[in-house]
Amino acid sequence: MKVLNCLCAGLTLVAASSVFAPELRAQLTGLHVEPVTTHDGTVGSSDLTGHTTYRVYATLTSPADLIQAVYGSAEAPLNVSTTTDFWQTPATSVEFGTSVNPAFFSAFPELAYDSWFTIGLESIPSQGPAGSEQIGSIGMDTELGMFEAGANFLLNSDVGGSYYALPGATNGIAGDDLEVLLGQFTTSGLLSGTLNLQIFLEGNTVDVQQVTMSFEAGLPGCTNPEACNYDAAAELDNGSCVVPVEGVDCDGNCLADADGDGVCDGDEVPGCTDAAACNFNAAATDDAPETCTYALSGYNCAGNCLADADGDGVCDPFEIAGCTDASAPNFDAAATDDDGSCTADGESFCGFGTVWDEASGTCVWDGQTGAAPSCQADFTEDGLISISDLLEWLPFYGQTCE
Numbered sequence: 001m002k003v004l005n006c007l008c009a010g011l012t013l014v015a016a017s018s019v020f021a022p023e024l025r026a027q028l029t030g031l032h033v034e035p036v037t038t039h040d041g042t043v044g045s046s047d048l049t050g051h052t053t054y055r056v057y058a059t060l061t062s063p064a065d066l067i068q069a070v071y072g073s074a075e076a077p078l079n080v081s082t083t084t085d086f087w088q089t090p091a092t093s094v095e096f097g098t099s100v101n102p103a104f105f106s107a108f109p110e111l112a113y114d115s116w117f118t119i120g121l122e123s124i125p126s127q128g129p130a131g132s133e134q135i136g137s138i139g140m141d142t143e144l145g146m147f148e149a150g151a152n153f154l155l156n157s158d159v160g161g162s163y164y165a166l167p168g169a170t171n172g173i174a175g176d177d178l179e180v181l182l183g184q185f186t187t188s189g190l191l192s193g194t195l196n197l198q199i200f201l202e203g204n205t206v207d208v209q210q211v212t213m214s215f216e217a218g219l220p221g222c223t224n225p226e227a228c229n230y231d232a233a234a235e236l237d238n239g240s241c242v243v244p245v246e247g248v249d250c251d252g253n254c255l256a257d258a259d260g261d262g263v264c265d266g267d268e269v270p271g272c273t274d275a276a277a278c279n280f281n282a283a284a285t286d287d288a289p290e291t292c293t294y295a296l297s298g299y300n301c302a303g304n305c306l307a308d309a310d311g312d313g314v315c316d317p318f319e320i321a322g323c324t325d326a327s328a329p330n331f332d333a334a335a336t337d338d339d340g341s342c343t344a345d346g347e348s349f350c351g352f353g354t355v356w357d358e359a360s361g362t363c364v365w366d367g368q369t370g371a372a373p374s375c376q377a378d379f380t381e382d383g384l385i386s387i388s389d390l391l392e393w394l395p396f397y398g399q400t401c402e
Contacts, residue, residue: 027061027201028197028199031182031214032215033217034057036054038051039053039113043109045108045110046090048110050188052218053185054187055185056184058180058182066172066173066199066200067119068200070163070197071161072156072160072161073157078156078195079155080185081192081193082187087114091111094116095148097181097184100112100114113184117153117182118182118184119172119181120172120181121171125171131169131170136166137162138162139157139161143161173203189218190218190238191216191218193215194213196212198210219233220234221237221240222234224237227241227242228244228250247266247267261285261286269284270284271283272293279291312337314336320337321337322337322339322341324338329343357384362384
């Protein structure tokens with residue numbers, strides 16, 4: 001089995017080629033996360049509302065299996081992240097669980113929920129199993145400083161680093177429950193991470209296993225009770241909430257629709273909805289009283305005729321036939337279209353030496369100009385050629401004169 005040329009404070013890292021080697025008799029079976037407390041209020045002087053405290057455990061197959069180190073490098077990054085930030089107690093700086101002293105919990109109860117890394121221990125070694133010792137670390141001071149400020153922990157440098165249990169310490173032994181605590185993390189976000197573990201199988205420093213495993217915690221979902229997809233079981237809001245538009249329910253139905261037209265009262269647009277009206281409004285959804293206006297019959301909305309054959313400004317349906325000559329005796333002031341029916345008055349109709357006789361409706365000699373006109377067709381000898389003369393003449397029509 002190859003051994004890396006790196007001895008750090010007694011920590012021995014073996015080559016990754018030994019992972020899952022045939023001679024291995026046991027192995028890490030997984031990482032699991034347990035929520036310790038879901039906070040809803042103030043703890044000590046800190047408001048932890050909305051935060052959850054989680055613990056991450058490694059599960060092994062033998063009580064004697066021992067986790068000796070957790071490490072990270074550019075080739076195998078060590079990462080513990082949250083979608084928000086990690087809560088760190090303002091009372092003190094605690095990077096590892098082996099620095100937690102429960103004696104201070106009465107004065108600073110929030111200290112019990114600080115975020116830290118560990119191998120097996122949740123408090124100072126004197127309170128742990130026999131043989132427990134402080135955890136050592138190397139190559140991760142910068143990353144730990146950022147983590148203590150609430151940032152994600154990411155160890156991916158070329159040199160790499162690790163935190164580890166000292167040789168001979170019992171911190172990382174699986175025990176009867178086959179579990180080893182690796183960290184406690186308090187956050188209001190989704191928790192996830194990737195850990196690289198070096199394990200002594202059955203506690204034998206010759207049988208070494210290096211394993212990379214990931215974990216995540218926090219049930220994502222919609223935590224808004226007013227959302228259509230509210231999930232009462234969700235622990236962390238993942239941004240998936242669908243809130244109905246104001247005025248409608250989750251099925252898109254109006255909460256108020258007085259006229260039942262499918263348009264919510266708050267969205268109604270008053271106006272004329274008749275496309276045939278002059279003031280039609282395409283955006284309108286609700287007719288208001290006296291809203292629509294229409295063109296007069298035969299006219300468009302601009303007041304122009306729909307039909308005006310002679311172009312006189314009078315629409316064809318409204319033309320009135322008659323005599324439009326104001327000098328004619330049969331002039332019709334109501335007429336708009338001259339139909340050729342105008343008759344001339346007496347002065348303009350009668351020739352020279354004649355005058356208009358109203359009684360007979362004909363022109364007669366004026367009695368002054370020249371001699372009395374010859375009136376050969378005046379069969380009735382009344383001085384007029386009229387229908388009476390025609391009637392006298394008709395019986396003789398068609399006879400041969402001698």
